[in-house]
Amino acid sequence: MKLIVNGEALEARAATLDALLKELDYEGNWLATALNGDVVPAANRAEFRLADGDRIEILSPMQGG
Amino acid sequence: MFDLLGTKLASRLLLGTAQYPSPAILAEAVKASGTSVVTVSLRREMADGRGGQQFWSLVNSLGVRILPNTAGCHSVKEAVTTAKMAREVFGTSWIKLEVIGNHDTLQPDVFGLVEAAHILCEDGFIVFPYTTDDLVVAERLLEAGCKVLMPWCAPIGSALGPVNIMALRSMRGHFPDVPLIVDAGLGRPSHAATVMELGFDAVLLNTAVAKAADPVGMARAFSKAVDAGREAYGSGLLEPRDVAVPSTPTIGRAVFS
Numbered sequence: 067m068k069l070i071v072n073g074e075a076l077e078a079r080a081a082t083l084d085a086l087l088k089e090l091d092y093e094g095n096w097l098a099t100a101l102n103g104d105v106v107p108a109a110n111r112a113e114f115r116l117a118d119g120d121r122i123e124i125l126s127p128m129q130g131g
Numbered sequence: 132m133f134d135l136l137g138t139k140l141a142s143r144l145l146l147g148t149a150q151y152p153s154p155a156i157l158a159e160a161v162k163a164s165g166t167s168v169v170t171v172s173l174r175r176e177m178a179d180g181r182g183g184q185q186f187w188s189l190v191n192s193l194g195v196r197i198l199p200n201t202a203g204c205h206s207v208k209e210a211v212t213t214a215k216m217a218r219e220v221f222g223t224s225w226i227k228l229e230v231i232g233n234h235d236t237l238q239p240d241v242f243g244l245v246e247a248a249h250i251l252c253e254d255g256f257i258v259f260p261y262t263t264d265d266l267v268v269a270e271r272l273l274e275a276g277c278k279v280l281m282p283w284c285a286p287i288g289s290a291l292g293p294v295n296i297m298a299l300r301s302m303r304g305h306f307p308d309v310p311l312i313v314d315a316g317l318g319r320p321s322h323a324a325t326v327m328e329l330g331f332d333a334v335l336l337n338t339a340v341a342k343a344a345d346p347v348g349m350a351r352a353f354s355k356a357v358d359a360g361r362e363a364y365g366s367g368l369l370e371p372r373d374v375a376v377p378s379t380p381t382i383g384r385a386v387f388s
Contacts, residue, residue: 072175096187098173098216103208105215123175125216126183127190129157130172130200131147131287131337 070121084111086122098125133333135310136257136278138196140167143327144357145198145312146350147337154189156346161193164350168196170227170335172203173217198259200227205240207247214251226251227259227281227314227335237287237315241268245275252276261314264298266305273309280306281314281335284326288338290318293326303330320349320356327360328368 069078071090080086083099083106099106100123106114116122133140146166151157161169171190176183190197199217204210207230214226230247232240239262248258252275260272264282272280282302285291293299294316303311313326314335323334334357343349 092176094184096183096220097176098220100212100216103212105212105219107219125173125213125220126176127187127220128172128174128183129147129149129151129186130170130202131149 067116067118069116069119072122072124078116081115082112083114083116083122086116087111087124092124094126096126099123100125135333140196142166142354142357143333143361144323144354145170145314145333145335146340147335148190149337150341151346154185157341158189158193160340160346160350161195163347163354164340165354166195168198169193170198170200170337171221172200173213173220196225197221197223198225198227199223200261201229202227203231204229205231207243207250210243210247211250214247214256215254218256224255225257225259227261229261239263239283241265244268245271248272248277249275259312264295264302266302269302269306273306279310279312281312283315284313284322285316285318287315289316290339291316292318292322296325296329299326299331300329320352323353324356324360324363327357328363330364333357 067078069076078086078089080089101114102121133143142165144164144166145168146161146164147170148157199221201210201213204213210228210230217226218224228248230240230243232238241263244260244262248260251258258277259279259281260277261281262268262272269280284293310332312333312335313331317323317334317336318339326334340346340349340353
């Protein structure tokens with residue numbers, strides 16, 4: 067399945083957002099995710115099934131003013 | 132102690148965490164500033180999935196409260212989504228709401244700001260809106276549910292200091308009971324002292340400390356300036372006048388001729 071993760075096109079096997087994070091080796095409770103522009107809380111990632119062409123944002127804490 | 136929306140803070144200085152020469156200097160500057168609140172942001176995690184971890188550990192070790200921002204957002208949708216993601220990661224409903232409207236000045240899009248503030252306040256966020264010094268916009272933000280306002284005093288990172296003292300004074304006068312925090316544009320400790328003398332409740336700064344030759348020393352200097360300005364405000368400043376008034380008593384002056 068073709069996905070856009072943090073702006074980069076990639077091919078993934080994962081069926082859910084939770085599985086995708088594991089597949090791409092993203093781990094940690096400091097990550098926040100959004101699917102096609104909408105927030106997906108950590109608790110709901112396992113339920114969110116991915117579809118071809120989905121846009122996923124994976125964010126983490128960064129310096130800010 | 133400074134009571135900000137029911138939260139007791141030891142300092143009236145809020146500090147940004149960006150642009151420091153190193154994480155160690157950031158940590159030292161936070162300590163030297165005496166701040167109780169630091170701002171942070173959310174950005175795309177790098178491919179190895181570990182980039183945010185170090186910063187997150189550092190921030191947690193500082194023992195201060197976190198105020199996440201929506202920096203870089205140019206639309207209501209972006210800002211609202213970022214705020215919700217920040218709430219989940221940082222475990223706080225505080226959000227410094229930025230909706231940027233102009234690339235050159237980083238001026239807030241005040242129309243989008245009010246709309247986003249309304250959505251987030253309805254959703255239970257404590258919204259700290261980064262706004263201009265416009266009184267009508269300030270009114271709209273309060274109507275949207277904001278309990279605190281954060282007007283700029285000059286464009287972000289410009290170090291110009293308060294460019295419109297009259298507008299800031301007017302804002303203080305119009306909203307005597309609303310916590311007002313000057314956010315953005317401060318360049319020198321004397322700028323911070325000036326706005327604190329006007330009666331602002333606190334200041335939020337980043338670049339002026341982070342980009343100083345010695346960020347730790349500058350953090351300490353700003354801390355003193357904020358305290359000095361606040362104490363001066365509470366002590367009743369003398370109004371300026373156009374003629375001299377002798378400070379030494381004239382009664383009993385010797386006559387030699």
